[in-house]
Amino acid sequence: MVKFYLDKKLFSEDYREMGINRTMFRAVRHRKETGNKLLDFNEAITDSEILEIVDTLLRMKEQQFTISGEFSGLIETLKEFKKYGAHIVSLTEVNSIHKDFETGEHEKIPALLMELK
Numbered sequence: 001m002v003k004f005y006l007d008k009k010l011f012s013e014d015y016r017e018m019g020i021n022r023t024m025f026r027a028v029r030h031r032k033e034t035g036n037k038l039l040d041f042n043e044a045i046t047d048s049e050i051l052e053i054v055d056t057l058l059r060m061k062e063q064q065f066t067i068s069g070e071f072s073g074l075i076e077t078l079k080e081f082k083k084y085g086a087h088i089v090s091l092t093e094v095n096s097i098h099k100d101f102e103t104g105e106h107e108k109i110p111a112l113l114m115e116l117k
Helices: 002-008 022-034 047-059 074-083
Strands: 064-067 086-099 106-116
Touching: 022 047, 022 086, 047 074, 047 106, 064 074, 064 086, 074 086
Parallel strands: none
Antiparallel strands: 064 106, 086 106
């Protein structure tokens, strides 16, 4: 139900109305734009929002997600995710939000495959 609700209101300007934070909203929107199977976090994630992200992922029944952002502090972010039951499964590739201007296809970028216990 939560997933349908998020997809239905995907481009709403008020992500708070949907009960999610801005980072989660962007991940949902980017999944729709890129065609990725899993939610991908390609921007910086602050430690203070990780619990909310994990709670939302669990409500959405999303056991796996990816992190493709190469932001500063990534190791600390991964450590914080671990506190809430998320661990690295493997390295994978996802579609970037950017497209190759010649082919029109989404660029492939490396990402960490994460899983919630």
